[in-house]
Amino acid sequence: MRIKISGLLVMAVCLVALIPNSWAGNKKIMTTRAAKVLAERAIVESIYGLKVRSTEEVQDMIAANFSGKTESKTAATVKGIKIEEVTYDSSKDIAKATASIVLDTFTNIDGQEMNLGGKTFRRVAFATSTPSQAGPIQALRAAELDAYKQLAKRVVGFTLESQTTVENYILTSDIVKSKVLATMYMAEVTEYGWDAEGDAFVKMVLNVKEVGDIIGLDVIDEQEIIEVEGMGAQTDDFMQAQQH
Amino acid sequence: MNGKIDGSSLLIPALIAGLSLLISVPVALGGNKEMVEKNVRELDTLNREVIQQIPELPSDGHVRVKARITQTGVKREIDILHTEIILPDSVDTATTTSTSVIEQTEVIPTETTESQETRKQEINFNDHHQKVSPN
Numbered sequence: 001m002r003i004k005i006s007g008l009l010v011m012a013v014c015l016v017a018l019i020p021n022s023w024a025g026n027k028k029i030m031t032t033r034a035a036k037v038l039a040e041r042a043i044v045e046s047i048y049g050l051k052v053r054s055t056e057e058v059q060d061m062i063a064a065n066f067s068g069k070t071e072s073k074t075a076a077t078v079k080g081i082k083i084e085e086v087t088y089d090s091s092k093d094i095a096k097a098t099a100s101i102v103l104d105t106f107t108n109i110d111g112q113e114m115n116l117g118g119k120t121f122r123r124v125a126f127a128t129s130t131p132s133q134a135g136p137i138q139a140l141r142a143a144e145l146d147a148y149k150q151l152a153k154r155v156v157g158f159t160l161e162s163q164t165t166v167e168n169y170i171l172t173s174d175i176v177k178s179k180v181l182a183t184m185y186m187a188e189v190t191e192y193g194w195d196a197e198g199d200a201f202v203k204m205v206l207n208v209k210e211v212g213d214i215i216g217l218d219v220i221d222e223q224e225i226i227e228v229e230g231m232g233a234q235t236d237d238f239m240q241a242q243q244h
Numbered sequence: 245m246n247g248k249i250d251g252s253s254l255l256i257p258a259l260i261a262g263l264s265l266l267i268s269v270p271v272a273l274g275g276n277k278e279m280v281e282k283n284v285r286e287l288d289t290l291n292r293e294v295i296q297q298i299p300e301l302p303s304d305g306h307v308r309v310k311a312r313i314t315q316t317g318v319k320r321e322i323d324i325l326h327t328e329i330i331l332p333d334s335v336d337t338a339t340t341t342s343t344s345v346i347e348q349t350e351v352i353p354t355e356t357t358e359s360q361e362t363r364k365q366e367i368n369f370n371d372h373h374q375k376v377s378p379n
Contacts, residue, residue, distance in 0.1 A: 061288050063281045157314030159325075162291045164307045174306075176291045197274030223317045237275030 027129050028088055032095040034127035036083050039099035041074070042123035042189075043081050045148075047101065047116075049109035049185025050074035054149045057177045064241070070149045074109070084122070093130040094137070099123055108185045114214045123189065135234035139200035140192060147189075147204035147230025152182040154226050155206065186211045190227075200232040293320075298327055306330040 044050075051073045059065035078101070085098040100122040106114050126137045152158075158180040165172045184206075191203040209224045294311045295301065308328040314321045 056283065056287065058284050058287055061284060063277070063284045066280050066284050068280070068283065153313075154315050157312055159310065160290060160294060160313055161310045162294065162308070164291065164295055164309070166295075166302060166305050166307060169303050171292055171295055173288050173291045176287045178287060178290075195274070199274045199279075231279050233274055233276035233279060235275040238277040238280045240275075241277055 027093060028090065028095075031093055031127055031129045032086050032088055032097065034129070035086065035095035035097035035125050036099070038125035038127055039083065039097040039123055040078075040081050042125050043099050043101050043121055044074055044076050044078055045072075045184075046121050046123055046187060047103060047106055047108070047114075047185065048074060048076035048078065049183050050148065051109070051183050052145075052148045052152045052180065054152070054180045055177065056179075057175070058173075059175050061173050061176075063238070066238075070145045072145055072148060076109075092128070092133050094126060094128045094133055096124060096126050099125070108215075109183045110185075112215045114186075115216070116214060121188075124192075136194055136198065136200065139194070139198070139232040139234035140202065142232025143192070143200040143202040143230040144189070144204075144232070145230065146232060147202045147228050148184055148187065149180060150228035150230060151187055151204055151206050151226060152180050152184055154228065155184070155208075156180070156182040186214065198234050200234070202230045202232075204228050204230065294322055294324070297322055297324060298329075300329075302329060302331055304332045 052070065053072075054068070054070040056068040057066070080103070081099050081101045083097055084100050086095060088095045100120055102118055102120050103116045104118055106116060108114055126140065128134055128137055158178050160176065160178050162176040163174045165174055186206060188205050188207075189202055190205050192201065194200050204227070206226045207224065208226060290313065294309055294313075295307060298307065298309065301307070306329070308326075308330075309324060310326040312323040312325055314323070
């Protein structure tokens, strides 16, 4: 009798353990699909390019009076993007997709014909369907946009407007605004990740000489390669500090 | 094993919970506050750099400035597009329509100003078509 009961218990446990698999649903499919789409967007941003608009404003040099906004936009029809690899972490519901494309010629966001000579572009993206897991992924995208903004500032420059008070030869910055609006293309991500505190970083490189050769223009810059590092946070402790 | 729960049996789970908390603390320490503060410091430094390029900066007064910042290699270039200096006495008499504003608007070459205007017109963030290239 005891053996029968324990046998039934084992069967019940096995059944319970199997239920989640049979109820897997569409979460994995949705997450991996989202990662693929985001990897494709990253490829479009790399080859076709994107518009970057960023504004920053601070009053009285107090961090609490700071406001900054960076926006990006891109839209293009690209054929031939391959999804090389998709991995899915079922415990966190996070998917990672790697997309690549090989191109000979392509017209970028500025309408310039680029002679790419069979160059391979490869980008990675992450996605999740679970909001509680989105923090690190959002931080990574924020870091990516920050890197694009920094590249735009380096390549086309930016405008600075300020109202400053001078008292007894001492400068006190009252209002400082900076604005950048530019199109970026051919930027490559060389490194990305998260530090021990959970903040994301994205290292981005723009080979100025290579871009010049590809679009057939002499781009004058002392530095052949412009390298920037974008940062992104997953917690808004700045707003929390403002509220206290 | 008599099924009783004593103090020592709770020690291990308590230790595990404590260690888990310690591990999760660094994640909670991250955030954008430090990034914002760094950004504010950079803007302040840059503004001071721009202001110091203005000739005949008064010892007291308000300065309004608009500048274009570009970078070639490691060298930063500042083109002052517009400067307006309001002296303290003019602020006092502002209500009487008397102002002593010194304006310097001819600092930047004309062609650069034109390119600025062109850039503003061409990059319309809401349009699908634009034509702007780096530099």
